[in-house]
């Protein structure tokens with residue numbers, strides 16, 4: 068799986084702090100350090116609407132349809148996804164969950180079924196069945212590609228939900244990576260979200276006075 072940051076608001080923290088300062092007309096106090104403090108204070112106080120002024124766009128490749136189905140439940144994002152109506156899925160690639168990969172007997176069952184589906188899909192296409200109908204055979208495992216955009220407030224929401232240990236492993240893996248990227252481009256907007264790549268979780272720390 069490949070996760071790529073395609074675009075984001077230039078100087079996102081300056082944009083957010085500048086928007087917040089409009090509320091208080093405190094532009095005379097604006098500098099990098101005061102912006103950092105202001106953004107952290109806005110987050111602590113729950114004044115999160117100002118974070119909507121910055122956005123980021125990600126491309127995820129080689130993920131499963133099971134993952135994209137969960138991702139598109141987030142209603143405040145914009146999405147563009149590889150179409151199974153227009154893209155032929157003959158010989159499709161598939162994601163194998165780690166717990167299946169670890170068990171040789173499970174891998175045999177899994178791969179055998181995927182091969183049967185590939186073969187049945189190909190036969191339907193050869194019979195002249197349209198891709199949009201043949202795709203009804205395709206499993207959740209089939210790989211997909213998706214681009215999505217969201218503002219920083221929504222991305223915080225998704226990081227908290229999808230970085231939780233209860234979230235499903237694949238979407239958690241994606242948001243661990245996204246969390247690391249976002250903390251690099253806008254550290255103060257995500258200061259309270261601790262990304263633990265080893266434990267594969269994101270934890271929200273409250274009460275941080277830094």
Ligand SMILES: Cc1cc2nc3c(=O)[nH]c(=O)nc-3n(C[C@H](O)[C@H](O)[C@H](O)COP(=O)(O)OP(=O)(O)OC[C@H]3O[C@@H](n4cnc5c(N)ncnc54)[C@H](O)[C@@H]3O)c2cc1C
Nearest residue numbers: 137139140141142143144221224225228229231233234235
């Ligand atoms: C661990 C886990 C298990 C899940 N299990 C299931 C499951 O078994 N079955 C299932 O169907 N789904 C399941 N989901 C998906 C879940 O129900 C949500 O659809 C998904 O997480 C999107 O989150 P959301 O609704 O908070 O936010 P988004 O759609 O991302 O929206 C962001 C926020 O905007 C606000 N908002 C958006 N739309 C509205 C609205 N119409 N009215 C009011 N406020 C709104 C809410 O505050 C919302 O939290 C699961 C999610 C998780 C994280």
